[in-house]
Amino acid sequence: MKAVIFDMDGLMVDTESFYFEVERDMGRKRGKRVEDELLHRMMGQKPLDSMRLFVRELGLDESPETLLAERDERILACIRTGLQPMPGLYEIVRTLKPLVKLAIGTGNTKKMVTEVLKALGLEEMFDIVQTSDDVSSGKPSPEIFVKAVEKLNISPERAAVLEDSANGIRAAHAAGCLPLAVPNEYTKSQDFSLAHRVFGSLYEAKDFLMEWVRQ
Numbered sequence: 001m002k003a004v005i006f007d008m009d010g011l012m013v014d015t016e017s018f019y020f021e022v023e024r025d026m027g028r029k030r031g032k033r034v035e036d037e038l039l040h041r042m043m044g045q046k047p048l049d050s051m052r053l054f055v056r057e058l059g060l061d062e063s064p065e066t067l068l069a070e071r072d073e074r075i076l077a078c079i080r081t082g083l084q085p086m087p088g089l090y091e092i093v094r095t096l097k098p099l100v101k102l103a104i105g106t107g108n109t110k111k112m113v114t115e116v117l118k119a120l121g122l123e124e125m126f127d128i129v130q131t132s133d134d135v136s137s138g139k140p141s142p143e144i145f146v147k148a149v150e151k152l153n154i155s156p157e158r159a160a161v162l163e164d165s166a167n168g169i170r171a172a173h174a175a176g177c178l179p180l181a182v183p184n185e186y187t188k189s190q191d192f193s194l195a196h197r198v199f200g201s202l203y204e205a206k207d208f209l210m211e212w213v214r215q
Contacts, residue, residue: 002213003101003127003152003159005145005177008108009043010164012089013116016043016186018078023054032058040190044139046165047072064104073195075117082117086184088202093125095206099213104129105148105161107138128152133186139167142175149177160212162205166190177214180205 009014020039027034032159037064038057052065058084060067091177094196096102103126103170107112110131130148137143137205156176163169163179165187172179173194181195 001101001154001158002156003103003149004096005103005105005148005159005161006104006126007161007165007168008104008113008116010184010187011106011168011182012085012086012088013120014084014184015075015079016115016164016184018075019071019080020186022074022078026054026067026071026180027058027131030058030060032060033096034058036040040165040187042080043165043187044171046107046135046138047109049138050087057180072112072165075112079112079115083116083145085120086182086202089120091203092206092209093122096209096213097125099142099210101127101152101154103127103148103152103159104131105106106130106146108133139165140170140172142172145172145175145177149175160209162202163195166192166194169195180208 005013015128023039024034042053044175048064051068055064110133113129113131128151130144132138135143145161149159158177160180161172162170162182164182164184169179169181169192179195181192181198
């Protein structure tokens with residue numbers, strides 16, 4: 001049997017707009033301008049690592065832990081009030097569910113994933129969820145996907161990974177999985193040269209994966 005591993009933020013749901021808005025505002029309140037380049041570097045990293053980078057690059061004297069707690073509180077509020085699935089999410093999940101194992105491989109925390117799946121009504125659709133809680137390195141390290149395929153009990157080459165960011169594609173490629181990119185408005189300018197295919201939407205990815213499953 002094959003498997004499809006979904007990234008979460010920016011791939012399943014439009015949470016990256018939440019993160020960008022919140023992180024820019026956190027910088028602004030501290031008299032700092034947060035450039036897009038920094039926001040892109042933070043994507044896919046373990047949450048605390050991303051805040052360490054935030055603190056270091058902006059020269060802040062607050063602890064990363066304090067800033068992470070502030071960001072988490074604000075992001076959770078956004079998820080509970082304004083979460084939007086990416087176009088085609090329900091269709092691709094429901095189409096693939098009877099045919100393959102489904103997993104989530106995300107740099108986010110179990111707490112955040114639980115909130116997102118609850119808001120989407122997809123709590124029962126995924127065989128395993130691999131988060132940053134039990135890995136030592138976030139993306140572009142392949143560790144999240146290596147652990148995901150181990151839990152799925154399949155070989156990496158039988159797992160396709162759907163990702164919206166270059167860091168995620170690099171991680172999937174390094175893990176030996178099939179890296180498939182579905183860039184969004186925030187990531188479309190990134191380098192996806194390591195992706196096997198680049199799609200304009202989850203609808204397009206679904207059509208490709210239906211053929212891949214049959215191979």
